[in-house]
Amino acid sequence: xxATRSQPVNFPGAGALRETGRLFALALDVIVQTFRRPxxxxxxxxxxxFIASVTILPTALVAIPFGAVVALELGxxxxxxxxxxxxGAAAVLAIIQQAAPLVTALMVAGAGGSAICADxxxxxxxxxxxxxxxxxxxxxxxxxxxxxxxxxxxAVLLNGLVSVVGVLGSYFFNVVLQGGTPGAYLASFSALxxxxxxxxxxxxxVIYGFIxxxxxxxxxxxxxxxxKGVGDAVNQSVVITFLLLFFVNFxxxxxYLTIVPQKGS
Numbered sequence: 001x002x003a004t005r006s007q008p009v010n011f012p013g014a015g016a017l018r019e020t021g022r023l024f025a026l027a028l029d030v031i032v033q034t035f036r037r038p039x040x041x042x043x044x045x046x047x048x049x050f051i052a053s054v055t056i057l058p059t060a061l062v063a064i065p066f067g068a069v070v071a072l073e074l075g076x077x078x079x080x081x082x083x084x085x086x087x088g089a090a091a092v093l094a095i096i097q098q099a100a101p102l103v104t105a106l107m108v109a110g111a112g113g114s115a116i117c118a119d120x121x122x123x124x125x126x127x128x129x130x131x132x133x134x135x136x137x138x139x140x141x142x143x144x145x146x147x148x149x150x151x152x153x154x155a156v157l158l159n160g161l162v163s164v165v166g167v168l169g170s171y172f173f174n175v176v177l178q179g180g181t182p183g184a185y186l187a188s189f190s191a192l193x194x195x196x197x198x199x200x201x202x203x204x205x206v207i208y209g210f211i212x213x214x215x216x217x218x219x220x221x222x223x224x225x226x227x228k229g230v231g232d233a234v235n236q237s238v239v240i241t242f243l244l245l246f247f248v249n250f251x252x253x254x255x256y257l258t259i260v261p262q263k264g265s
Contacts (some may be wrong), residue, residue, distance in 0.1 A: 008029070015216040017245050022218070023214070023215065023218050024181065025061035026140075026144075026214060026218050026221075027210075027214045029140050030144055030145055030148050030213075030214060030217075033138065033140045033141040033144075033145050034145050034149065034169070036138075038142055040145065041050065043142070043143070043146040043147075044146040044149055047116075047146050047147050047150035047151075048150040048153055049155060050112075050115070050150075051108065051111075051112035051115075051150055051151060051154045052069075052154050052157070052158075054111045054112060054115065055107045055108060055111045055112055055154065055158060056158070056161070058111060059103065059104065059107045059161060059162055060161060060162075060165055062103055062107065062125075062162075063100075063103060063161070063165040063166045063169070063175035064165055064166075064169045064236055065169075066095070066099050066103055066166055066169075067091075067095055067099070067165065067166030067168070067169030067170040067173070067183065068169050068170070068172075068173045070094050070095055070099060070166070070170060071091045071169070071171075071173040071174045072173055072177070074090045074091050074094065076227050079088070081123035082180075087192060089188040089192035090188075091167075091170040091174060092167050092170065092189045092193060093192065093197060095163065095167055095170060096163050096166075096167070096193075096197055096198060096201050097165040097197055097201055097253070097256075098253070099162070099166060099199055100159050100162040100166060100205075101159055101201055101204035101205050101249070102208075102245065102246075102249060103166075103204040104155050104159045104162050104205050104209075105155065105205070105208035105209070105211075105212060105241075105245045106242065106245070107158065108151055108154060108155050108208070108209055108212050109208075109212040109215075109216070109241040109242065109245070110157065110238055110246070112150075112151055112154065112216075113151065113212040113213065113216035113238065113241060114214040114237065114238055115233045116147045116151070116217060116220060117214065117216040117217070117219050117230075117233055117234045117237040118230060118234050119220065120143065120144075120147075120216075120217055120220025121197050121219070121221075121223040121229070121230035121233050121234070122230060123220075124220065124221055124223055125223060125224075125226055125227065125230060129143075133221055141197070143217075144213075144221075145216040147213055147215030147216075147217060148209075148210060148214055148217065149213075150213075151209040151212050151213035151216075152206050152210050152213065153207065153209070154209065155205040155208055155209030155212070156202055156205045156206055156209070158205070158260070159201060159202060160202075161205075163198075163201065167178060171185060194260075196256075196260045200252065200256045203252070204249065204252055206248060207248060207252070208245055208248070208249075210246065211241060211244050211245060212241050212245075215237050215240050215241045215244065216237045216241070218231040218237075219234070219236050219237035219240070220237070221234060
């Protein structure tokens with residue numbers, strides 16, 4: 001009586017489920033390898049500098065119109081509702097809680113993440129990753145961990161930049177273009193804003209940076225089809241990161257609004 005080998009079950013969506021599992025496995029591996037020594041400090045600093053150099057200017061340029069749009073839209077809506085005194089609070093809270101982390105994540109994923117994916121993809125098709133494993137060097141610890149940590153650190157710093165630039169842009173457009181008063185703008189902000197609003201913004205930035213770095217590294221380590229596959233992997237990493245960011249943003253916002261009582265409510 002001969003034994004038969006069990007064949008893998010191929011049901012609709014099995015490939016996507018396997019890819020999701022491998023992505024989560026890489027994320028866990030990155031977390032574990034972060035605490036292993038030696039830490040690649042030089043690689044980490046180089047990646048921080050590179051990601052910052054390609055994201056600072058685009059992030060600042062995007063933050064200005066983002067703050068302006070938020071201020072103009074919320075300002076006109078609040079005027080219709082007769083609550084002009086809360087224009088500053090609504091605009092600033094929308095920028096700090098939602099706009100700043102998302103803009104930061106999109107810039108880190110679009111500029112820094114695509115570069116990480118392309119670099120790791122090129123190393124993979126040149127078989128450098130296989131050579132490192134043969135030599136006993138863990139490519140996750142040596143290459144992926146410094147890049148993911150750099151994406152997280154730069155995301156936090158850029159989030160602060162976007163918050164400041166966005167708030168200043170919102171203040172300018174509200175006071176100058178919509179005829180608001182500086183005192184009412186600042187008073188409403190101090191009346192409704194609270195410190196946890198800044199905390200959730202920074203927490204979002206850290207998580208978004210981690211997601212962007214892990215997704216970019218995963219697609220870079222698994223290109224298909226040679227050099228053309230590297231380009232496809234870059235596009236896929238950006239799209240996947242954007243989808244995950246909006247999903248995670250919804251969850252974090254819902255949890256925050258449930259746990260933290262809003263000031264003035």
